[in-house]
Amino acid sequence: MLKAMTGRDHDHHHDHDHSELSETELRVRALETILTEKGYVEPAALDAIIQAYETKIGPHNGAQVVAKAWSDPAFKQALLDDATKAVSKLGHVSRVGDHLVAVENTPRRHNMVVCTLCSCYPWEMLGLPPVWYKAAPYRSRAVKDPRGVLADFGVSLPKETEIRVWDSTAETRFLVLPMRPEGTEGWSEQQLAELVTRDSMIGTGFPKTPGAPS
């Protein structure tokens, strides 16, 4: 049962004992059968939840918000004042829960988001969190050695740049507003959105550079 903890602590089909995977699979099926037989859930409703996660949410939502903030100073200010309100007014982006907080990167300050206690993440904006965000290496080190964690992502910042780590310990959710890349003057929101990566909105990466291979 006990196995070494790694950054990839998921039941991955090629690095996981097959018999345990089957056991988990059976257990999940058993639970779903029981919940269905007891009349608690409709299996079709579970299918619909999964389909909604797979099709409606994802970092494209956050990327649209960031691109809009880069293009429209009034929207950017509204986003920094009350992100839930500002995003809700956009309409075309996924519905958003309360207490979304957008935090702005500047040449003087870089923001980075973690949930040391579990996996809190602005999933309406970014989709479900990646495994590394939920795993022990990131959760343990992001608050103590954020510069070292950024190095794991190949990111380095000038040593005088303030690194601000936001530990998501309540129902507030944080979205990093990265800096707009240089060389994008006159770009449309749609073009800009293509540059916005998921990691740049968590604070563990930068947006793509115009013209660089993706």
Add this chain to the structure above:
Amino acid sequence: MNGVHDMGGMDGFGKVEPEPNEPMFHTKWEARVLAMVRAMGAAGAFNIDASRFYREALPPHVYLASSYYKKWLLGLEALLIDKGYIAAGEIAAGHAREPAKSLKRGKFTVSDVERVMVRGKFGRAAPAPAKFKPGDRVRARNIHPATHTRLPRYVRGHAGVVERDHGCHVFPDSAATGSGENPQWLYTVVFDGAELWGPDADPAVKISIDAFEPYLEAA
């Protein structure tokens, strides 16, 4: 509770390993587990704080050795058994054997799906004026609740500054144990790296948590 889930500042877990082109789910059962947790929560079997508490309460070696969704599965089973929605014998049998318990919001059906795709609302009317305001110096209290709390160990006893006031929110410490919402003021409190990690800390690092008022005292 002072569990292994409270990982901030622990050493020895190694490098962060991002997975290129990571899929949303690595197996089909992960998606089923996520959907069951969302559905049963939305149907009123438990609140989000209780579901977190049951994952934290897994034995430490199980917590550390289990994948993310395996923890969700184990926590969900334990929670549903404790609340009387299922019986341990039913899991072993793979079928329902006992009468169902009624759910606060009834059976979860396709028409309820849209509702779970937006996070819940946690803001509440203030039962009392706020004790702190942005700019105030505060200290995270040196408290060690044996049940669910959202005050991480690494800030306890340390002084910081209130930066934002988020209004009053459901208090997870109460909600997790079925003791009601007990709304409390919530603040972003920011700490200097050196205050938390000592004189060798990176001088350019600041860390914030969102702290409920009962976690704080004036400093």
